[in-house]
Amino acid sequence: MTDKKNACPSCGKPAAGNFCSNCGTTLGGRFCNQCGASLDGSAKFCNQCGARSSDGAAGAGPTRGGASRARAGGGAAPDGGVHPLAAGNTPWWIAGAAMFGMILVVGWNMVQPAGPVAGPGQGGMGASAGAANGAATTDITQMSPREAADRLFNRVMTTASAGDTAGAQAFLPMAIGAYERAMPLDMDGYFHMALLQITGAEYDGALAVAQEILDVYPDHLLGLASAGDAAAGAGRMDEAREYFTHIIRVFDAEVGRALPEYEGHQSYLTELKARAEAFVSAH
Numbered sequence: 592m593t594d595k596k597n598a599c600p601s602c603g604k605p606a607a608g609n610f611c612s613n614c615g616t617t618l619g620g621r622f623c624n625q626c627g628a629s630l631d632g633s634a635k636f637c638n639q640c641g642a643r644s645s646d647g648a649a650g651a652g653p654t655r656g657g658a659s660r661a662r663a664g665g666g667a668a669p670d671g672g673v674h675p676l677a678a679g680n681t682p683w684w685i686a687g688a689a690m691f692g693m694i695l696v697v698g699w700n701m702v703q704p705a706g707p708v709a710g711p712g713q714g715g716m717g718a719s720a721g722a723a724n725g726a727a728t729t730d731i732t733q734m735s736p737r738e739a740a741d742r743l744f745n746r747v748m749t750t751a752s753a754g755d756t757a758g759a760q761a762f763l764p765m766a767i768g769a770y771e772r773a774m775p776l777d778m779d780g781y782f783h784m785a786l787l788q789i790t791g792a793e794y795d796g797a798l799a800v801a802q803e804i805l806d807v808y809p810d811h812l813l814g815l816a817s818a819g820d821a822a823a824g825a826g827r828m829d830e831a832r833e834y835f836t837h838i839i840r841v842f843d844a845e846v847g848r849a850l851p852e853y854e855g856h857q858s859y860l861t862e863l864k865a866r867a868e869a870f871v872s873a874h
Contacts, residue, residue, distance in 0.1 A: 731743070737773040739769050740783070743765050747766050747790065750762065760791075763787060764791075766787050770783065770787070771784075776803075777852070778804050778808065778811060778850070781801070782813040782814070785797040785798075785804075786817060789820050789824060794822070797824075800817070801815075804817075805818060810837075810845050811845075812838060812841075812846065813852055813853075813856065815835075815837050815838045816859075819838070819870070828874050832874050835871050836867075838864065839868060839871065842867070
């Protein structure tokens with residue numbers, strides 16, 4: 592008799608992972624579809640390779656960030672669906688060259704001099720070259736929630752800026768989920784989370800997160816920029832124009848403020864006013 596661990600209990604065909612590829616029956620236990628490691632009952636990601644689980648565990652109770660996206664009418668891809676970054680009809684660069692340039696700027700300027708994060712598809716991603724050369728990978732489970740979120744943000748931005756959309760897509764849900772677990776966030780954390788959602792074409796969710804910044808600080812340049820990019824990505828050009836016009840109006844007085852998040856994004860802010868002016872001129 593065939594071992595049930597290696598055969599579907601319904602059709603008897605060889606099977607692995609969470610579902611039978613022949614008949615679709617749910618298999619006993621939960622295993623990572625990438626590396627085959629056993630998963631805990633509530634795990635959303637594999638502790639061994641970082642891949643996202645493919646069953647209903649990813650849809651466990653909503654976090655504050657997830658609830659915000661639901662209220663805004665947007666959010667993460669449905670369970671079992673294709674993430675917007677990977678969907679052929681909703682490319683992540685849909686907001687245009689200006690948004691892509693913004694992602695490049697932030698990506699290259701947010702890279703931290705630390706070891707690479709272990710995760711899905713590591714061997715095939717350019718940003719993992721250090722690991723391929725023998726550098727130790729970083730165990731994000733040993734970090735604080737915010738440290739893990741920032742490390743994953745860096746990984747997504749690095750891979751996106753290098754044109755590796757598959758690599759960015761692999762880490763994107765992990766990074767967004769990490770910021771949700773790190774709530775409440777500071778201004779910089781909300782900006783990172785909004786930028787991740789823009790990268791994943793979750794424009795309504797990004798706009799809701801950017802509003803968290805603007806509710807506290809209406810003239811905040813990073814909040815206005817992420818709100819403008821999110822509105823533009825969602826096709827709400829009039830709304831986006833209002834955000835970028837606001838940036839132009841307050842930029843000179845605001846950019847010199849000694850805010851930690853401004854100091855951490857100097858290169859981004861250097862390009863922001865010209866980008867806002869170009870958008871307003873074109874729309």
